[in-house]
Amino acid sequence: MELWFIEQQTPDLGFTCKITKTIYTAKTKYQDLAILETKQFGKMLVLDGAVQTTIADEFCYHELIAHVPLFTHPNPKKVAVIGGGDGGVIREILKHEEVEKAYLVEIDEEVIEASKKYLPEISCALDDKRAEVIITDGIKFVSENKNMFDVIIVDSTDPVGPAVGLFESNFYQAVYECLKEDGLFVAQTESPFYDQDLIRNVFHSIKSIFPIARLYLGFIPTYPSGLWSFTMGSKKYDPLEVDISKIKKIDTKYYNPELHKALFALPTFVQKII
Ligand code: AG3
Secondary structure, eight states, rough: OOOEEEEEETEEEEEEEEEEEEEEEEOSSSOEEEEEEEEEEEEEEETTTTTEEEETTTHHHHHHHHHHHHHEEEEEEEEEEEEOTTTTHHHTTTTSSSOEEEEEEEHHHHHHHHHHHHHHHHHGEEEEEEEEEEEEOOHHHHHHOOSSSSEEEEEEESSSSGGGGGGSSHHHHHHHHHEEEEEEEEOOOOOTTEEEEHHHHHHHHHHHHEEEEEEEEEEEETTTTSSEEEEEEESSSSGOOOOOGGGOOOOOOOHHHHHHHHHHHHOOHHHHHH
């Protein structure tokens, strides 16, 4: 018998793929969690019915959300990830030798435990000496720590359930205060096809708090529409002014120095959103 997983991406559209095995399911304190074996993308992490990451395309998302901010900041030593319990962003961050410490601030410990057990390809860096896991609410964490980080990366789920507050203006204000005086941050901000109001609101909130606000795009095959946005707020460094000839060589499959600025070149319909 064939089994098919369906994510209802919009009320009128589904994304479906054949699954060969249900590896693990749990109802955690915060959400429904599933790890599935898919034929097309390999193992897949699903939270509340939404695809979070798959072995085949996780590099697209994790490299884009990590290397663009880390190569925009000239010397990122202390970095925090809000959300991102699978550990993929931490793995990418630790490819940067100058990073002394990367904190994973995740509300749902069970996401970390399941990823460590079933997705070692993604979670492998969580046991690194430079990584530290903190189980708490990201909003509480950034509000309680001031002037602490060079870079903050918000790797959240969609703006429903536990992640709603991570798309609000007072959270971005707390992120501003949690960053050092030349710090910068990036958040994943959903699909320019389906989430235009959200992207516009987030961009304008960030622009009213940070001197520099920039939107960039990447392609992530398993996310709604495939086209995905990331929004950066920066106190000092502009990603468009990076000297790309100075970008250090690291092992990547998506990110490269030529892309660094090109990612910020937006299609006309996306320019119009913001
Ligand atoms: N976080 C963003 C996932 C958003 C996907 N949305 C959806 N499938 N509807 C991914 C976490 C990976 N570390």
